[in-house]
Amino acid sequence: MNNQQSTVEKVNGWVKNSVGLKLITITILMLLLLIPASMIKSIISERENMNQSVLNEVSQKWAGKQQINGPVLCIPLVYEYAIEDEKADTKIITKTKHLYLLPEQLSINGKIEPEKLKRGIYEVVVYRSALNISGNYKLNLKLDTEGLKEIKYDKAFLTVGISDLRGIEDEIVMNWGKQKLNIQPGSKLSDMISSGVSIDLPNIKDQIDQSIDFSFQLNLQGSQNLSFIPLGSTTEVDLQSSWSSPSFNGNFIPDNREVSDSGFTANWKVLQLNRNYPQTWVNKNMYKAMQYSALGVDLIMPLDDYQKSMRSAKYAAMTIALIFLIFFLVEILNGRKIHPFQYALVGLALCLFYILLISISEHSNFNIAYLISASLTSLMILLYAKSVFKSNKFTGVLSATVLGIYGFLFVTLQLADYALLMGSIGLALILGITMYFTRNINWYKLNMETE
Known part of the structure; x- marks a missing residue:
């Protein structure tokens, strides 16, 4: 019986005092704690998807992304062809084609006023825009005259593409030369412009080989994005807004732009040589080429709370490892035994930080949520x-480490463009400090004795 107790005591002592076994146990605990950390990431993704669904719902009721395409001038052409059938009889076939003309000059001046709408706890950015669109056409027709029977000048029309017609706030009046023309809903060029408005032009026969000015004002609301197709031989777009976090997208970036806390201004200049479609063509679908030349701006949240929370959760493994390292070094340097269950409680407290962060940030400012979550978690751990360390010295070291980790993480989240640089420098410093404080430990001769 004494031999059995002696064996059990030896095993118990080995389990309690073995550095190698303690490292293995801590590693297993860290791996197990990655499970709740992964679950936290799933929760953040779920909440972010809910936010996106609210954004889509509000966009459906307000107005979605807006793209302005046009105006495109279309003139019907009637051709006649003589074709012989199998009996050598000649038949006359009449075919209608369409001549498409783009503006010589196209100028767009716009002001975008963002608004924030709330649905429950979620916030969505939408906008109202006032766009002044003007330019001119040079009606120089260069046509294939073979078989051309008639040019229907009296059936010419303009089409302006507007991707979401629900966003039109006021009546649109087209100034064509000295005339004011009414606009009709619907696109007459459905293959190239799926959604928009059309304008029937008066007989333009007398305006051939002349330059015709046009202009109209478009008050348009939308959400997330506003873009344009540069149809002019020379297209100039000038935008200004009070939104301080624009993302310029499309195939062209602004030639000049200024972004500040009070908003942004941007202007583009695009030549016909910069895009892959001509100024005039007959019976061709230029939809893909036109879409490829789009330019515009997204009104984005600077770095929304869900993105910040997800990025912080990605540092969970590093945070747990560093805190466990401090506890382990206390065991080595102070000879204080810490049970694996105590490690587990500390690890769960660290995981709780991320749940607190995402839940509080949904109801307040992210920075405030971070301060509250980090303070509660740090206070709990410290x-x-x-009570575990029984040493003010090592408790102070842990306090400095915890505050350093949360401070470092907060700075990293704010500097989105330098996150990788900050992270790599931070890890290098942590490794260097750990190597410094453990440089004199003889791990082969280390014998952890019970108190």
């Missing part, structure tokens, strides 16, 4: 560690 009070618990003080």
Whole structure:
């Protein structure tokens, strides 16, 4: 019986005092704690998807992304062809084609006023825009005259593409030369412009080989994005807004732009040589080429709370490893035994930080949520560690480490463009400090004795 107790005591002592076994146990605990950390990431993704669904719902009721395409001038052409059938009889076939003309000059001046709408706890950015669109056409017709029977000048029309017609706030009046023309809903060029408005032009026969000015004002609301197709031989777009976080997209970036806390201004200049479609063509679908030449701006949230929370959760493994490292070094340097269950409680407290962060940030400013979550978690860990360490010195070291970790993480989240640089420098410093404080430990001769 004594031999059995002696064996059990030896095993218990080995389990309690073995550095290698303790490292293995801590590693297993860290791996197990990655499970709740992964679940936290799933929760953040779920909440972010809910936010996106609210954004889509509000966009459906307000107006979605807006793209302005046009105006495109279309003139019907009637051709006649003589064709012989199998009996050598000649038949006359009449075919209608369409001549498409783009503006010589196209100028767009716009002001975008963003608004924030709330649905429950979620916030969505939408906008109202006032766009002044003007330019001119040079009606120089260069046509294939073979078989051309008639040019229907009296059936010419303009089409302006507007991707979401629900966003039109006021009546649109087209100034064509000295005439004011009414606009009709619907696109007459459905293959190239799926959604838009059309304008029937008066007989333009007398205006051939002349330059015709046009202009109209478009008050348009939308959400997330506003873009344009540069149809002019020379297209100039000038936008200004009070939104301080634009993302310029499309195939062309602004020639000049200024972004500040008070908003942004941007202007583009695009020549016909910069895009892959001509100024005039007959019976061709230029939809893909036109879409490829789009330019515009997204009104984005600077770095929304869900993105910040997800990025912070990606540092969960590093945070747990560093805190466990401090606890382990206390065991080595102070000879204080810490049970694996105590490690587990500290790890769960660290995981709780991320749940607090995402839940509080949905109801307040992210920075405030971060301060509250980090303070509660740090206080919980430090009070618990003080009773475990029985040493003010090592509790102070842990306090500095915890505050350093959360401070470093906060700075990293704010500097989105330098996150990788900050992270790599931080890890290098942590590794260097750990190597410094453990440089004199003889791990082969280390014998953890019970108190």
